Amino acid sequence: MRESVKRESVDLFRGLLIALVACSVATLAVAPFRGVLLDANLALYYLLIVVWLTVKAGRSAGFSASVLSVLFFDIFLVPPYDSLTVHDPQHVLTFAMLLLVALVTSRLVDGLRVQTALAETRGQWSESLRAMGDGLLSAENADDVRRIGAQFVGGMFGATAWILPPDFSSGSAIDPRLTVGMQKIAATMLRRHAGGAQAPVSSAGVVYLPLRAGERISGIMLLVLPARMARLDAMQERWLQTASVQLALALDRVHSIDVASRARLAEKNERFRNSILSSISHDIRTPLTTVAGLAELLVQQLPRESDSGGTALRLHRAAVRMDATVTNLLDIARFSQHGIAINSDWAAIDEIIGSAIFGQRAAAQQLAFDSEIRGAPALVKLDALLMEKVLCNLIDNAVRHARGATRVAVRGHLRPRSLQLSVIDNGCGMAHPPPVANVLAPDGDKPRDHGGLGLSICQAICDAHGGRMRVFGRPGKGCCVILAIPVAETLPLDYADHHADDHAD
Amino acid sequence: MPTTMPMIMPTEPAILVIEDDADIRRMLVSAMGGQGYRVREAASGQEGLRSLPECEPVLLLVDLGLPDMDGGELVRALRAQTAAPIIIVSARQMEAEKVAALDAGADDFVTKPFGMPELQARVRAHLRRRGSEQAEPVAVVAFGDVVLDLQRRVVERGGQPVHLTPTEFKLLATLAASEGKVLTHRELLRRVWGVGYLERTHYLRIHMAHLRGKLEANPTQPRHFLTETGIGYRFHA
Numbered sequence: 001m002r003e004s005v006k007r008e009s010v011d012l013f014r015g016l017l018i019a020l021v022a023c024s025v026a027t028l029a030v031a032p033f034r035g036v037l038l039d040a041n042l043a044l045y046y047l048l049i050v051v052w053l054t055v056k057a058g059r060s061a062g063f064s065a066s067v068l069s070v071l072f073f074d075i076f077l078v079p080p081y082d083s084l085t086v087h088d089p090q091h092v093l094t095f096a097m098l099l100l101v102a103l104v105t106s107r108l109v110d111g112l113r114v115q116t117a118l119a120e121t122r123g124q125w126s127e128s129l130r131a132m133g134d135g136l137l138s139a140e141n142a143d144d145v146r147r148i149g150a151q152f153v154g155g156m157f158g159a160t161a162w163i164l165p166p167d168f169s170s171g172s173a174i175d176p177r178l179t180v181g182m183q184k185i186a187a188t189m190l191r192r193h194a195g196g197a198q199a200p201v202s203s204a205g206v207v208y209l210p211l212r213a214g215e216r217i218s219g220i221m222l223l224v225l226p227a228r229m230a231r232l233d234a235m236q237e238r239w240l241q242t243a244s245v246q247l248a249l250a251l252d253r254v255h256s257i258d259v260a261s262r263a264r265l266a267e268k269n270e271r272f273r274n275s276i277l278s279s280i281s282h283d284i285r286t287p288l289t290t291v292a293g294l295a296e297l298l299v300q301q302l303p304r305e306s307d308s309g310g311t312a313l314r315l316h317r318a319a320v321r322m323d324a325t326v327t328n329l330l331d332i333a334r335f336s337q338h339g340i341a342i343n344s345d346w347a348a349i350d351e352i353i354g355s356a357i358f359g360q361r362a363a364a365q366q367l368a369f370d371s372e373i374r375g376a377p378a379l380v381k382l383d384a385l386l387m388e389k390v391l392c393n394l395i396d397n398a399v400r401h402a403r404g405a406t407r408v409a410v411r412g413h414l415r416p417r418s419l420q421l422s423v424i425d426n427g428c429g430m431a432h433p434p435p436v437a438n439v440l441a442p443d444g445d446k447p448r449d450h451g452g453l454g455l456s457i458c459q460a461i462c463d464a465h466g467g468r469m470r471v472f473g474r475p476g477k478g479c480c481v482i483l484a485i486p487v488a489e490t491l492p493l494d495y496a497d498h499h500a501d502d503h504a505d
Numbered sequence: 506m507p508t509t510m511p512m513i514m515p516t517e518p519a520i521l522v523i524e525d526d527a528d529i530r531r532m533l534v535s536a537m538g539g540q541g542y543r544v545r546e547a548a549s550g551q552e553g554l555r556s557l558p559e560c561e562p563v564l565l566l567v568d569l570g571l572p573d574m575d576g577g578e579l580v581r582a583l584r585a586q587t588a589a590p591i592i593i594v595s596a597r598q599m600e601a602e603k604v605a606a607l608d609a610g611a612d613d614f615v616t617k618p619f620g621m622p623e624l625q626a627r628v629r630a631h632l633r634r635r636g637s638e639q640a641e642p643v644a645v646v647a648f649g650d651v652v653l654d655l656q657r658r659v660v661e662r663g664g665q666p667v668h669l670t671p672t673e674f675k676l677l678a679t680l681a682a683s684e685g686k687v688l689t690h691r692e693l694l695r696r697v698w699g700v701g702y703l704e705r706t707h708y709l710r711i712h713m714a715h716l717r718g719k720l721e722a723n724p725t726q727p728r729h730f731l732t733e734t735g736i737g738y739r740f741h742a
Contacts, residue, residue: 285596285617285618286526286528286529286617287528288618289529289617289618289619290526290528290529290532291618292618292620293529293532293533293536293618293619293621294532296620296621296622297532297535297536297539297621300539300621300622301539319618320618323618345706346706346707346710347710348710348711348713348714350714350717350724350725351710351713351714351732351734352732352734353725354724354725354726354727354731354732355731355732355733355734357725357726358726358727358731358732362620362623369726371723371725371726372725373725377714377718379707379710379711379714384734384735385600385734385735388734410725412725491707491711493711493714493715
């Protein structure tokens with residue numbers, strides 16, 4: 001406040017000085033002709049001086065010149081000379097009108113001058129915005145946008161500007177000129193993204209302005225004001241806001257380009273991988289069917305005790321096992337291409353367990369299967385095909401990897417909110433059950449051992465159902481895999497006594 | 506092109522194999538030929554349909570993944586011309602196609618890679634069922650320790666009468682009448698409850714669970730009421 005008063009008085013003094021000099025010179029120039037020139041010509045002459053001064057030196061000079069020209073006119077050019085006194089009352093009128101006209105004209109001219117100057121500045125500002133827009137068009141990534149933006153904004157204010165990404169604090173390279181305090185304020189402003197248009201916040205000579213277009217905040221702009229500039233005026237603030245929106249839009253543009261191209265690339269990779277996987281799977285499965293079938297025909301035709309009979313049997317087993325692996329590969333291809341689509345329907349737990357055991361019985365002729373269901377029998381809503389696949393894989397795992405096992409137990413236990421399924425063998429067990437990775441997890445550990453593929457498919461299906469799978473085992477005590485699947489809906493079996501029966505004859 | 510096996514007498518019952526993969530076709534031919542059937546081959550659906558009239562098969566083995574025809578369409582076209590059992594040969598993960606083909610009139614399916622003894626057993630079972638269908642309708646069906654008397658509407662297990670609700674009895678009778686055949690959920694719902702109940706698979710599952718509980722020794726390892734997950738049920742005597 002005080003500064004602006006001081007600046008105004010300096011301005012006034014400067015105007016007065018200029019006006020004094022100009023009026024003196026002008027008066028001296030016409031002094032030789034005093035008494036010769038008509039008063040009207042002299043009055044117009046002074047008016048000209050006032051207008052010229054106003055245009056050149058501004059309002060205060062114009063105002064001072066208006067007063068001074070009347071004084072000089074009176075003192076030096078109107079008789080009696082070198083005195084303020086006036087003999088002719090006509091002259092008093094002339095002076096009054098000259099003063100009035102000079103003041104009004106100077107005021108009008110000054111207004112015009114300010115308007116022109118303002119328009120010129122505005123033109124410059126908008127030109128700079130346009131230039132920044134042009135520069136941003138060539139930006140290919142967010143770093144380019146931030147660099148170009150900081151250059152333009154800094155250049156516009158003759159100051160240093162930074163544009164930081166929303167996650168700048170986690171990034172590595174931070175400009176050492178950014179103080180910790182500045183970083184803290186910037187981080188706070190990024191976190192507290194109030195809705196609507198953002199006004200710049202000034203603190204200790206630094207202006208902070210979040211960049212936002214629509215919902216997303218795409219960064220924050222920091223502008224260190226030069227020493228001569230205490231704060232931004234309304235126009236600069238408006239300009240800064242416009243620039244920030246432009247920058248936010250540019251950041252959004254490169255962001256969406258980036259996202260789209262990355263998604264396209266990922267999709268392409270995925271499609272390629274899956275097409276290879278499924279064509280391999282198909283091309284393997286067809287001849288495999290032949291191998292398995294022919295081996296089985298040989299088993300039928302050859303005496304079982306003979307060497308070749310045994311060979312045929314082993315050939316058949318190997319082919320069937322390979323088919324199981326191909327099935328797992330196909331499942332992975334299908335799941336990772338379309339995700340695990342859960343097709344929930346009413347399912348009976350005994351049916352799932354029963355058909356899983358039935359499907360694996362051929363491969364496990366020497367094993368006895370125990371199965372039981374605890375809890376009230378009921379229908380549950382889940383994807384029976386996927387659950388059967390899980391149980392098949394777990395039983396298959398037990399059949400193949402549990403050496404020395406004689407029994408495999410499959411148990412179902414319906415709890416109030418979950419279904420617990422367990423597959424238990426009495427085989428060799430294992431010292432340290434390995435953690436099972438979800439084969440679909442993008443950055444998860446990929447299964448390494450032989451049994452891992454089937455187990456990790458189980459894990460993926462279990463995860464897709466929102467369930468948990470745990471593997472327990474102790475050497476010599478067998479292994480146990482327990483699944484807990486959340487169940488939202490159950491239907492008690494006596495439901496039929498009240499409803500389903502009514503409709504039959 | 507269709508070939509006949511010269512060393513087998515033409516009076517042997519004929520089986521028509523429609524399969525596009527030559528190796529699998531040849532394998533099926535030798536598997537079935539070894540069982541005393543006359544086998545006709547067709548490499549495509551159209552060829553199969555063409556050779557149907559002069560071949561007069563007692564059973565058809567049809568691949569679901571033929572290049573020239575949709576499986577369901579082919580089964581429907583075949584079913585329009587013959588009453589012989591149709592067994593579908595399909596890859597895994599084709600439940601919807603299997604259901605469509607079964608609904609179109611197929612009797613059974615095997616999944617690649619199929620076990621040869623299993624396929625041969627299925628073929629025999631279907632031919633036996635077809636033979637008994639053509640004879641007079643059976644009045645008594647026995648399976649395990651259960652005896653089902655369709656005329657007296659009585660079920661006994663181990664000599665003791667078992668109480669079944671009317672729906673359970675109807676379901677049991679429907680299953681027993683199609684022994685060895687895969688009945689889809691829709692088919693069973695249509696036959697037992699009626700066309701208004703085709704989507705209410707939970708009725709079916711509940712009654713199936715009751716039937717298993719009453720007639721199976723261990724309902725979680727059934728021997729007679731077999732589940733084809735995602736497809737339907739099969740009754741095995």
